[in-house]
Amino acid sequence: MQTLVGTQKGSIYHLEINRPKSLNSMSSQLFQDFKAAVDLINKADDVRVVVLTGRGNHFCAGLDLKEAPLMFQFHEDMDQARKSIRIYDLLKDWQLAMTSLSRIKVPVIVGIQGYCLGGGVDLITSADIRYCSEDAKFSIKEIDLAMAPDIGTLQRLGLQNANTSLFRELAYTGRTFSAQEALKLGLVSKIVKNENLNEEIFKLAELIATKSPVGCYTIKSILTREQNLDQHLDVMARTNMAMLFTNDIPIAITSSMTKTKPEYPKL
Amino acid sequence: MQTLVGTQKGSIYHLEINRPKSLNSMSSQLFQDFKAAVDLINKADDVRVVVLTGRGNHFCAGLDLKEAPLMFQFHEDMDQARKSIRIYDLLKDWQLAMTSLSRIKVPVIVGIQGYCLGGGVDLITSADIRYCSEDAKFSIKEIDLAMAPDIGTLQRLGLQNANTSLFRELAYTGRTFSAQEALKLGLVSKIVKNENLNEEIFKLAELIATKSPVGCYTIKSILTREQNLDQHLDVMARTNMAMLFTNDIPIAITSSMTKTKPEYPKL
């Protein structure tokens, strides 16, 4: 992984975007590295929480514009339909990379400082928990490239958002918005002082790491499904046909009764 | 009904959870009583609003842990699949009990004071309107039993919530949250002073009880359906093929023009 740095501390895996000179913008390499990182993390069965941050002063400035022209290099005698098929394949590949945070089986916490623009917003919508610092600046910037956000923002944030009027204004104008507006939009759930961001998200990660891995797995597995209420309740019951037989439950009950810290085996 | 008390005052039915010594925690008996209460209320055609509260200082402390071990008593030569089928049947039965507030045909208002934990949160998500007092304390506590909330919270609150980041933090950590955070989360819509809670919810109940029963029935019948927008609009039109022929409409129009209080016949 050339563009990401991964460090495991106990049961917490810290993943950092590592292109600070380019404001952590997204290159083709970054997309490939994200997919590789997720495969790696899902195999490491002693990881209980993932924390994602960006090195340097900014979280992520979106697509690396230097790479955009490469998308449009086709063999010259291709007709439009054949070019379109290649663009489709490329977009599906990027969507897979961008939604890969939702494929990580343990909770993912993102800490955002500085710029979080365009593809950066797409990326964080597939994390579990999002905190940002007071200085964070967001933009659904794709419209300024004459495009619609096509790898997550419209789908995850736009369709479920309670204030669709605010969301659409941001999508149509591409204007920068503050941490406060991101909070109103539901894009982040907490704003912390710049200097405390890392401390806060790691404290949260450590808390979640003490909880039952089976419990966390089940919650995430259910929340990332798409379906109607009846089906949802039924799938929940089917999943718990197995999950309720975990030893984590007696451990949890004993710990709760004896007021001691529970020690759960890894997944 | 051993664990619930029901009292009808005019057209308002007051349902109270009545296990104050156990902090109104949920026993198997309570699940059965809930189903019985709903059947009773749906048959009483002069009830226009239901108010649900808990006796004592707390609304509901969640599953009664003393009963949990009973779930796992199986005949000793059952294999895992057979045990799982029994757990599935049990969960479906509990889901039916917990979602029974949404089966009541008239609006249901819940007033929450003190603790509302675990299964208590599952329960109130299927009510229509939720007020709480300033001292209310909530927790999506299942993770501390190494479980996912499996009878409503993830499905009703988790999938539709605008701030998924906040919701997931609460589900993964099981931490206690205040009335203020419950308001932000959309779990309640109003916080009132402790001493005024009952007064406020009954005032609201009385207001709704003056409205057309056919109108309220139709609104609730539509809002509890699950489907896409086109289908939804079509079902609305199909339902109103009948509903618009109610005499409540001329009564409503006359009352509106003469500024007098309308008197609607029962449903």
Added chain:
Amino acid sequence: MQTLVGTQKGSIYHLEINRPKSLNSMSSQLFQDFKAAVDLINKADDVRVVVLTGRGNHFCAGLDLKEAPLMFQFHEDMDQARKSIRIYDLLKDWQLAMTSLSRIKVPVIVGIQGYCLGGGVDLITSADIRYCSEDAKFSIKEIDLAMAPDIGTLQRLGLQNANTSLFRELAYTGRTFSAQEALKLGLVSKIVKNENLNEEIFKLAELIATKSPVGCYTIKSILTREQNLDQHLDVMARTNMAMLFTNDIPIAITSSMTKTKPEYPKL
């Protein structure tokens, strides 16, 4: 169009409800005019944004009650089923008129002052962006006519709303609510001073009008679809098979690099 006034200023189309003496209430004529206006706007390929307001002091007072009795005039020997089929056809026709703002291919901004009641709320839920003045007063008033809102509010606002408890209270009681509550509900995204409403919405319209028409078209086309996440991402990719080949993109990139204002061709 007898009940609407349309004026095009540059690439902004200003549509005004023009029944100030009846508080801009909705007559049968208004429904027909809305459908005609949308067809007109969609054919005018140099329109980039639509702004909708009401003439006089109020945005829209809902259905014109004087017309309601006409709905119920049937040939006397029709049986109930035949009457119901006619009501269904009428409702489908009104739903089509009310949801016509979502059929406009460019972004639609609504500015609301004074009353926005009943059908007025149905109407604005299918706009893209909603601002209101400080004095705006809203009501989901249908219950006071013994009816459920059947042309958009329950479907667009009720099913997706984050605070379902607040929404249901408003639907069951029909009580008036302020600009502040409308903001909390997600019904509007910004409250502005009474005297500044027009200025603010036209400033926003002008900003959006400078953006790529292909980009705006694609965003709106995706956001008005109804489906699950996987399908949604796939449709996005299919749509961009064509959209990414627009010349707006090189124009956007050049403009972004040279810090000049982009000039996009019309759609």
Added chain:
Amino acid sequence: MQTLVGTQKGSIYHLEINRPKSLNSMSSQLFQDFKAAVDLINKADDVRVVVLTGRGNHFCAGLDLKEAPLMFQFHEDMDQARKSIRIYDLLKDWQLAMTSLSRIKVPVIVGIQGYCLGGGVDLITSADIRYCSEDAKFSIKEIDLAMAPDIGTLQRLGLQNANTSLFRELAYTGRTFSAQEALKLGLVSKIVKNENLNEEIFKLAELIATKSPVGCYTIKSILTREQNLDQHLDVMARTNMAMLFTNDIPIAITSSMTKTKPEYPKL
């Protein structure tokens, strides 16, 4: 149960409609008895297959017309909307009764001789396997009562049928059709000589009764679900998280290797 006779022979439960004088037509009592029978069967954990037939010369002649007028007896001052709500409740109750064969957890085989008309067709569409005798005569007869089939036929047979043209002809005309056409339509899967019908369906029931109850339970549980392909595959995997741990599997493998008959424990 006044209108049904239930007899258990080994692990096969034989359910017979017992109103031969009325051609086994469906009365209110029959609907109630069906629901009771299903509850009874689902509790009897040693039943592995259910066989349903009609006593006398005919399987079922549909709704008992003598009872139809009772449906339309309302208190005289009820308006149309209130009457409609009662009809809706009644239909939901009948739908529940009619679809109850699909709620039986073990496979259900139906043997049809003589008339199978109207509601009789609705009823058998929710069984698992349908055989008929050569003399069987079918009719989707509701149109001759000026009605649409509203308790299963349109939904189960009409929407999934491969030859929609044939299906619609039968639904619009109500004409009688033969065993051969029923086979083409997919309404039955085998036609047997009149005198062999019982023998054939019991032979089939006995064969299925030798199979693993866990395997049969899982197949039926999956086939009665409604959802898209991706979700379907996922639910299958979730269900088998538990089901593959059954002891029936080693029993099956041993039996298969030693060519002996497997003996499975009850569910």
Added chain:
Amino acid sequence: MQTLVGTQKGSIYHLEINRPKSLNSMSSQLFQDFKAAVDLINKADDVRVVVLTGRGNHFCAGLDLKEAPLMFQFHEDMDQARKSIRIYDLLKDWQLAMTSLSRIKVPVIVGIQGYCLGGGVDLITSADIRYCSEDAKFSIKEIDLAMAPDIGTLQRLGLQNANTSLFRELAYTGRTFSAQEALKLGLVSKIVKNENLNEEIFKLAELIATKSPVGCYTIKSILTREQNLDQHLDVMARTNMAMLFTNDIPIAITSSMTKTKPEYPKL
């Protein structure tokens, strides 16, 4: 209507494609005429059945190839995305025309003789009942124009077909297939002798015209909906809240008891 001829005989409306010199191939005019014809028929409240045939020796030879180049005439400085938007609008318009048979509120019977190719197959898939003569020849011919069938065949016939293997062979090869294969595929439900085709379909039309218009309306209204089983049963019940109150039912019952022909009022 230049390309269609409509004649009403009693309560049967006979619609004929009238371009015999072009083998009844589909021109832009034909698409517009189809939409107009459907609007006309839906307004004529005394029509109970529609019969669709083609004048001359062939039913319909598909898209008129002479018109195809017109689709691709664009203003020369349009970029690819803008061209694509126009193609999309054109296709949606054609889909609306082609699916218009399903918008007719009464049953539609199609009689097919000679060629039924490409768009002709798309067209008939949205009819209710399809008969063909022995000499009929079909082809899903779009692949021979390097296209996929995009106005009905893949969607209506391809996704629901029981023998997907046969369907895909026909779609990938574009080969001609006989009346017999069309019957196996479920594309037609009956093959009749060439000289008897008209007689048979009018006999069927006359039979359906004697049935209750409310009953037929309800059947068609339900069968053209798309949704899952639970929702489907519920919509059925909602629709019958109104439909069961028709006078057609007592007329039907009386007629059934007195063995006389029922006379139903028009819709």
Added chain:
Amino acid sequence: MQTLVGTQKGSIYHLEINRPKSLNSMSSQLFQDFKAAVDLINKADDVRVVVLTGRGNHFCAGLDLKEAPLMFQFHEDMDQARKSIRIYDLLKDWQLAMTSLSRIKVPVIVGIQGYCLGGGVDLITSADIRYCSEDAKFSIKEIDLAMAPDIGTLQRLGLQNANTSLFRELAYTGRTFSAQEALKLGLVSKIVKNENLNEEIFKLAELIATKSPVGCYTIKSILTREQNLDQHLDVMARTNMAMLFTNDIPIAITSSMTKTKPEYPKL
């Protein structure tokens, strides 16, 4: 690829299961090889059709029972929930392998001779076209291992099948069925003499290989989607926004007019 042999002849790719000594039964290796083969084929842009057969006398005898015990080897201190998670991951991996034929972008034709049992049936349900020889013998054999078919048969064949009664009999009994019954079931579309099977499927492959690759791609891309009719028609239109701009169309038209064989460029 140890268990598969791939040979490209012109634009036809012949894939053969190559474990004849084990009756081409499915090992873990085979699952991995299938995924690899699909990736290989999708990259080879000059392949237009894939033909799948089995070497030796049998197509595929299902899961290799020798490997089954490996599935159930877990670390001894794992609890039930943790074991279940591993089984789930394994099944999802197998489902991915088994459905991989549907991921191949060009049409896939399967030729089946001899046994096609259990997993073999799952496998072929995701192909496009299925022919079998007269001696073919099928079985949905999973029930004889006390299991439900969990990698395709219930989902692809069971839920869409027109004769659900026949399908369920086969699933519950696991009995062997002939080529004739497979034809009725829609599992195959043509039965050919044993000695002609290869000739027939290659003749069909060659015919399809002469068709437009863009046309075939679009047909397959649409037919493998899952959604309702309105959405389906819309996706078709969106896809053709690009596809109709292929040069294959003028090539096709010219060839059609000049009666010459078209030569299409590769995809």
